[in-house]
Amino acid sequence: MASVPGYHGGYLRIDLTDRTSQRVVWPEGVLRRFIGGAGLGAWVLRHETAGEIDPLGDQAPLVFVFSPLVGSPLTTSAKFAVLSKSPLTGRINDSLSSSHFAIAGKRTGHDAIVIVGSAEGPTTVVVTPDGVRFESAESEWGLSSRETGERVKQRLNAAGEGFQVAAIGPAGERLVRYATISHDARHAGRGGLGAVMGSKRVKAIAVAGDRRVEFADPGRLLEISKDLSKRSLGPATAKYRELGTVDNLVTFNRLGSLPTRNFQAGVFEEAASLAPESLEADRDRTRASCAACTIGCEHIFPLADSDGGVRMEYENLFALGPLCGVSDPQSVLAASHRCDELGLDTISTGASIAFAMECAERGLVEIPGLRFGEGEALLRMIDDIGHRRDWGDMLADGTRAAAERIGGGSHAFAPHVKGLEIPGYEPRAMQAMALGFAVGTRGADHNRSGAYEVDFSPDVDRIDAGPETIEPVVRVEDEAVLMDSLILCKFLRGVFEDRVAGMAELLKPVTGWDVTSEELIETAGRIVTAKKVYNIAQGWTPSEDTLPPRFFEETLVEGESAGARLDRDQLSAQVEAYNLLRGWTAEGYVTDERLAELGLA
Amino acid sequence: MSGETANGVTVEFFGIARRRAGRTRIVVCEGTESTRLGDVLLAAAAELPGLSRECLDGSRLREGYLANINARRFTSDPDVLVQAGDHVLLLSADAGG
Numbered sequence: 001m002a003s004v005p006g007y008h009g010g011y012l013r014i015d016l017t018d019r020t021s022q023r024v025v026w027p028e029g030v031l032r033r034f035i036g037g038a039g040l041g042a043w044v045l046r047h048e049t050a051g052e053i054d055p056l057g058d059q060a061p062l063v064f065v066f067s068p069l070v071g072s073p074l075t076t077s078a079k080f081a082v083l084s085k086s087p088l089t090g091r092i093n094d095s096l097s098s099s100h101f102a103i104a105g106k107r108t109g110h111d112a113i114v115i116v117g118s119a120e121g122p123t124t125v126v127v128t129p130d131g132v133r134f135e136s137a138e139s140e141w142g143l144s145s146r147e148t149g150e151r152v153k154q155r156l157n158a159a160g161e162g163f164q165v166a167a168i169g170p171a172g173e174r175l176v177r178y179a180t181i182s183h184d185a186r187h188a189g190r191g192g193l194g195a196v197m198g199s200k201r202v203k204a205i206a207v208a209g210d211r212r213v214e215f216a217d218p219g220r221l222l223e224i225s226k227d228l229s230k231r232s233l234g235p236a237t238a239k240y241r242e243l244g245t246v247d248n249l250v251t252f253n254r255l256g257s258l259p260t261r262n263f264q265a266g267v268f269e270e271a272a273s274l275a276p277e278s279l280e281a282d283r284d285r286t287r288a289s290c291a292a293c294t295i296g297c298e299h300i301f302p303l304a305d306s307d308g309g310v311r312m313e314y315e316n317l318f319a320l321g322p323l324c325g326v327s328d329p330q331s332v333l334a335a336s337h338r339c340d341e342l343g344l345d346t347i348s349t350g351a352s353i354a355f356a357m358e359c360a361e362r363g364l365v366e367i368p369g370l371r372f373g374e375g376e377a378l379l380r381m382i383d384d385i386g387h388r389r390d391w392g393d394m395l396a397d398g399t400r401a402a403a404e405r406i407g408g409g410s411h412a413f414a415p416h417v418k419g420l421e422i423p424g425y426e427p428r429a430m431q432a433m434a435l436g437f438a439v440g441t442r443g444a445d446h447n448r449s450g451a452y453e454v455d456f457s458p459d460v461d462r463i464d465a466g467p468e469t470i471e472p473v474v475r476v477e478d479e480a481v482l483m484d485s486l487i488l489c490k491f492l493r494g495v496f497e498d499r500v501a502g503m504a505e506l507l508k509p510v511t512g513w514d515v516t517s518e519e520l521i522e523t524a525g526r527i528v529t530a531k532k533v534y535n536i537a538q539g540w541t542p543s544e545d546t547l548p549p550r551f552f553e554e555t556l557v558e559g560e561s562a563g564a565r566l567d568r569d570q571l572s573a574q575v576e577a578y579n580l581l582r583g584w585t586a587e588g589y590v591t592d593e594r595l596a597e598l599g600l601a
Numbered sequence: 602m603s604g605e606t607a608n609g610v611t612v613e614f615f616g617i618a619r620r621r622a623g624r625t626r627i628v629v630c631e632g633t634e635s636t637r638l639g640d641v642l643l644a645a646a647a648e649l650p651g652l653s654r655e656c657l658d659g660s661r662l663r664e665g666y667l668a669n670i671n672a673r674r675f676t677s678d679p680d681v682l683v684q685a686g687d688h689v690l691l692l693s694a695d696a697g698g
Contacts, residue, residue, distance in 0.1 A: 234664070234665075235617075235655065235663055235664055235665035235666075236664055236665045236694075236695065237665075238617045238665060238693075239616050239617050239665075239693040239695060240695075242617060242620065243616060243617065243620070245697065245698045247615075247616050247693075248696060248698050250615060251615045251616060251690075251692055251693075251696075254613070254615065254672060254690065255669070255672050255690075256672065313698065314698035315698055318698075423698070424698060446697075446698065450697070452696050452697075453695075453696065453697075455696075456667065456675055456694070456696045457675055458674070458675050458676045458677065458678070461673070461674065462673075462675075463673070490697055491695075491697060493695065493697070494664070494665055494694065494695050560671075560672035560673065
């Protein structure tokens with residue numbers, strides 16, 4: 001295939017079992033039809049997966065994908081996607097992370113790196129343009145991903161090659177099913193990618209190189225990059241720059257949509273104690289940003305009795321705070337820090353512990369000290385999960401598996417969709433988001449479906465969402481999948497007057513493609529469908545596209561969303577309408593005709 | 602005009618709007634039964650210059666901001682009618698987390 005600007009033209013396939021690697025050239029048309037990041041990763045995962053697989057088995061591929069924009073001067077473009085079959089959900093999983101690993105990874109001369117097989121012992125995989133080598137990671141095994149990254153970089157960069165490292169922590173080594181892969185404390189967090197890497201005994205992957213891609217129109221690219229950077233400093237991103245996402249907590253509480261005590265309520269009476277000003281205590285927070293980013297959304301809050309700090313986002317704040325009934329700021333900050341060190345997804349960790357707290361309060365399990373509001377118990381359980389000790393061993397498999405073992409009707413309040421724990425949007429109070437959760441190919445997820453935007457709009461009544469919800473839910477999912485494929489940070493959303501047209505304008509000078517909004521919408525539908533087809537091949541059934549019984553059977557009783565609950569028939573009708581709008585059958589299967597239309601046959 | 606009373610419209614500030622306003626809420630349009638959202642915002646801006654400068658363009662919300670009536674329905678339409686006793690929440694339009 002002729003070289004396409006913005007790309008290197010192929011991916012690197014590494015087999016750990018026989019310690020070999022090979023270059024795989026992209027088939028004609030694949031790049032334009034899947035772009036990069038999560039989209040191209042979905043193609044690779046499908047291409048590299050034969051039949052129904054064990055996500056922690058040797059044959060399971062772990063896919064790191066860069067994107068055409070990486071290496072360009074476009075703000076927020078230093079991102080990469082990691083994909084696998086999730087050991088938590090048994091379905092497709094794609095998580096994104098950011099910064100220098102993306103740039104260094106692409107400079108290896110590959111558009112993606114696929115790892116299959118498993119190593120005999122703890123291993124660091126080192127990738128450069130000269131090839132692949134495998135180094136022992138015995139001395140890093142047991143360390144946090146942060147410590148591992150520092151050590152590996154120090155060792156490899158002695159020769160000044162500029163290596164960047166993605167690594168797993170102890171949770172990944174122990175196959176915790178929601179373990180993360182981390183680079184520079186930024187996590188590809190959801191769905192257990194760290195467990196997949198741990199199952200292959202890969203502690204770290206280090207990348208460096210000097211291979212740069214050509215861009216189709218460098219002059220125009222520089223021009224639009226300057227304009228985008230300027231717009232990224234406007235009012236649409238002020239919230240992220242000045243306050244960070246932690247500020248959502250107070251707003252969501254006011255709206256009665258803050259998940260509290262394992263989704264038993266939408267209001268947390270002690271929310272003010274977790275407001276940003278309370279988290280800062282007696283020392284100011286600091287700010288940081290990813291490589292090649294002008295926004296700088298990361299707000300790092302000081303830890304008590306330490307010189308260090310912890311990056312806080314709304315999701316770790318809600319999950320380790322209100323969801324567990326914990327209002328002590330230092331307990332929540334410490335909990336988030338421990339999750340970072342162990343390499344745990346904070347949403348699934350908080351939700352698993354909150355679920356266990358409710359089970360304990362209902363008398364279904366006896367776990368000493370574990371009750372809502374108990375910060376010390378929260379911290380102990382995080383350690384137990386990360387090391388798979390005692391009850392933590394069971395919770396390390398997620399809430400769906402834990403409910404199966406605990407029984408007693410606990411499945412009704414295990415907060416997951418397809419096994420992925422629900423993020424910080426109360427579905428009864430944000431019913432467009434409920435639909436987004438239900439149909440999400442990786443489970444309950446706020447990054448792949450941005451349907452909370454629909455709830456936060458004049459278009460729908462957020463606690464009584466009707467048929468008018470469907471089209472905008474599809475639209476924001478399309479926009480999200482395109483941003484995840486280019487890849488651009490979603491915090492840029494607000495700077496585009498027309499997001500899809502804006503993304504088309506960015507792709508043109510990078511790739512040289514005369515791409516239109518219409519083509520990108522079709523591309524989005526193709527990528528979403530490719531993920532769906534992957535899931536069907538891995539055993540998906542229509543019964544998965546729903547929410548736990550709690551949300552249909554229990555009404556919110558406090559706050560501004562009091563009286564809200566989901567209607568099972570209404571959600572089912574919405575899921576059917578969503579499926580039909582996607583061009584699938586009403587049940588959600590994909591016909592041969594639709595596959596052919598999208599070039600997926 | 603400030604401080605909460607049973608009359609008037611209470612404007613609550615969240616996120617950047619709170620930072621620009623320098624307070625959490627204000628009561629405006631006391632003595633009127635019904636008024637336009639735009640007039641409520643103008644009344645708030647008249648007392649809070651920081652809010653006026655960055656969040657409002659006349660009686661309209663600037664890009665990046667959104668209003669919500671009584672914590673239920675979102676709107677940016679300045680012609681929406683607001684009743685005495687209502688709460689107008691002024692917040693960031695982007696709820697991403």
